[in-house]
Amino acid sequence: MMKEGQAVSSVTEKPVARKRWKLPDETGILGMLIVVFVIFCAMSPNMRTLSNGLVLLLNGAVIGLLALGQTFVLLIGGIDLSTGANIAFMGVLVSLLMAHGVFWPLAVLLTLAAGTLMGVVNGIIIQYFRVPPFIVTFSTMGVMSSLALIITGANSISITQPGFAFIGQGLVGGVPVPVLILAAMAILAGLLLSKTILGTHIYATGGNREAARLAGVNITTTTITVYAVSGLCASLGGIIDTGRLMVGFPTTGLGDELFFSIAAAVIGGVSLFGGVGRVQGAMIGAVLIAVVSDGMNVLNVSSYWQSLVIGVIVLIAVIFDTYRRRSAGVPLSETLRSLLRTHGMRRTG
C-alpha cells in the first residue's frame, strides 16, 4: 500500500499543482462537539461516566440511522420527509409479523425489505413522475403514518418472542446492539460513498444532474437507490425502537425523529442542496444532538428545550458553513446562484 501511494505522489508532484493538505470540512463541528461535551462534563459529574456515554449513544442510535439514510438522499439534492412515518409503520409491521407467529429473525428481514420497498416507491415516483421529492415524501409520510394506525386499529402490539429483545436491549462486549448496528451501517455507508462507483455517482448527481447524465451516470438507478437506503435505515430504526420497548406503538417515530435526523446531517455539513457532505459529518452531528439531549436530561432541563437548542445549533452550523464556503474563495453570490440552479434543475429533472 505504502509503495503504491508513493509512486502516485511522485507522478503528481512534478508538473501539476500538488494536492494541498487541508482540514476536513467536519473539523469545525467536531470541535463544537468536544466543546459542548466538555462543558456538560464540567457541569455534571454524572455526564462523565462510561455508562452514561453508552446510554447517550443508545438513545442517539435511531437518530443516527435516520441521519445516515437522510445523508444519501440529501447528497443527490433530495429530501426524505417520510422516515419518521416509516419507523412507525415498520415498527408495527415487525410486531404484527411476530404476533402472527413469524420467527423474529425472519420478521426482521421481511420488515427491512418492506422498509426498503417504501423507499423504492418514493424514488420511483420522484424519478418517473418528476414530482419534487419534498411533495412525494411529504405525501408518503402521511400515508405510512396512517397505515400504522389502520393496521393496528391504533392499538399497541406487545411482543411475545423474547429473542427479539436482543436487537433493542442486547449488549455485545458491554456495548448496546443498536450502537453496534449504527456503527456497522455508518462504516458501510462511508465506504460505499467514498470507494464505490455508486458513491461517486451519488455525489455527481447531486453536484450537477444534467452533467452527470451526459457523463453516463444512470440517474434513475442512483435516485431510487438513495431513497431505498433511506427506507432501509428507517425500517432498521423502527425495528430497534420496537425492540427497546418490546411493544409496537403505531406512533413511534412520529415525534422529533425527522427533525433531529435532518438536523444531524445538516449540522454535520451535508448540504441541503446536494453534492456536498460525508457520513462522518452526519454521524458527528447525530452524536452532538445526542450529547445535547442527554446533557440536558442529566442537568434536569425540561425536554421542551431540546428542539429549541438543536434548532439554534442547526442555524449556527448553516451560517458557519456558508461563511466557510465564502472564505474558501467562493463568493456568496455564487453560492446563492448555485442554490437557485439546483432548485431550477430539480423541477425539469
Next chain:
Amino acid sequence: MAEERLVAQGIVKRYGSATVLHGVALTLRSGEVHGLVGHNGAGKSTLLKVLAGAVAPDGGTILLDGRPVSFASPAAATAAGIACVFQELSLLENLTVTQNLFLAREIASAGILDKQAMRETARRELAANGLNLTGDEKVANLPVAQRQMIEIIGALARNARVILLDEPTTALERGQIDRLVETLRRIARERDVAIVIVDHKLDEIFAVCDHVTALMDGRVVLDAPIATVSHEAVVESIIGQQEAARLQAQAPAVHATAAAKPSPILTARGVGAPRGLRDVSLDLAPGEVLGLYGLAGSGRSRLLRTLYGLEPVGHGTMRLRDRPYRPQSPRAAMREAVVFVSEERKANGFIPDFDAIRNCTLPVLRRHAWGGVIRRQEAEQEAIGVLERLRVRGDIHAPMSRLSGGNQQKALLAKAVLQRPQVLLLDEPTKGIDVGTKAEIHAFIRSLAAQSGVAVLVVSTEEEELLAVCDEVIIMQRGRCSGRRHEAARLDSTTLRRLALETTPEPVLA
C-alpha cells in the same frame, strides 16, 4: 477629442503568493469603445472586477472624471456610474422587462407604483435602442440577444458613465453580433459613455473598438488606437511569439486529405426527429475532422444530441460500424464509444464541486473498479496523464468550477479522450475561450484524428474555427443536411456563410 473618463494606474492584485496584475494602466475615454484582450488567466477578468468594485486592488489608483475613487463593493461602483454586463446575465427572469428596468428605482407615489409612467419610459428607451418590445414581456421568454440589450439599456437608464461588457457576443448569432456592435458604437457616441469589451473574437474587436489593450501575465503588452495596429500584432501580443511558433510546429498538417479515405464508421440516411430534424444524411470516417455548419435553429446541436442518444430518432437510419445504431440514452451511446462534449460547459459540462481529475474519471469508473469498488489511484493517475498532455493550467485538485473557462474546456476534452472514443461529437469546442487556448485545442483535435484515428464531428458557429480545424465541412439548413462535403482548404468564411443561407437544397447523398 474624447475626454478621459476613467484612468487606472499601477493596478496591482495578488492572490496569496500569485500576482495576477503587475501594475496595470488603463485609460478609458468617453464616447469610445475599448477592447480588452488576452490569454485566459492574463488578468482581464480580474481587471474588470477591480473596475467594477468586485475585487479590491492591492495597489494603484483609479480616477473617475479626474477624481480618485475606490469602491468598497460592486454597489458602490454602480452608484458611481460603472455598470457591468457580465456573461451570466443578471436580469430577473420572473419579472417583466419594465420591472427589470426599474428595479429598485420604481416610479411611485406614496408607495403605489405608477405603472403607466414606467411603461411609457421603458417603451421609449426600448424603441430608441431598436428593441421592438412593449416592456410587458417576461424576461424568461426573451432570447439572449434581447436580454443583453435590456441590461445595457438598464445601465444607461441608471446613468452609467462606464459600461463593462464581458464577452457580450458569445451567445449571439452573426446578425445579432453585427447589431450589437453597431448599437454599442452608437451608444458610446451619443450617450458619451466609455465602453469596455472583453472579447476573444478579434474580428469583433476590430469592428467595434476604437482602442485596444492586450494583457499578458498581468502586464499590458499592447495599448494602442485600433487604427494603428494590425490583426497579427494583436494575436502575437496575446499568445506570445514563442507560443505561436510552437503551435505551428506541433500541429499535424491541416487539410492533409488522404488519398484513400477509410470507409465511414458512422452513417446517417434521411434521419428525422420530432423536433427540428427533418432529413439528415452524413458519413463520418475514422481519422477525419468533419465540420457541421448552419444558422441558429438549423438543427446542428440537435443532430449531435440525437447521435448521442439525448433526443429520439423519428425516421431514417443510422449505422455505426455497419450495424444499426439507435442509442436510447447517453450511456447507450458511450457503450458504442460515441462521446459528446456539450456546448453548455457551465450548465451541464461538469460537476462543479468535483475536481478536474474526478470529473474526468466519472464516465470511466467501471474500467477502474472491481465489484463496484473504485481503484482510485489507478483512475486518477490515468486522468492526470491526459490532463497534463492537454496542458491544463490551474489546480486540478480544486473544484473544477474554479478553473478558467479555457482550462475547463481542456479538462472536458480530457474527459472525452479518457473514454477512448471512436466517434467524438464536439459542440462549440472553444466557445468563449481565448485565442491561445483555442489554438491548442484545435491542435489537439487534429492530432486526435490524425494519430488516434478518431472520427470527429465539430459543430461551431465560428467559421474561422471550422476552417482551422476541419478537413471538410457539411452544411445544415432548417433541419436538413445532404451530407455533401466542402473541402475546408477551398472555403472562406464568406462562402461558408453564403452556403448556409442558400435556400435551394443541395443534391442528396446517395
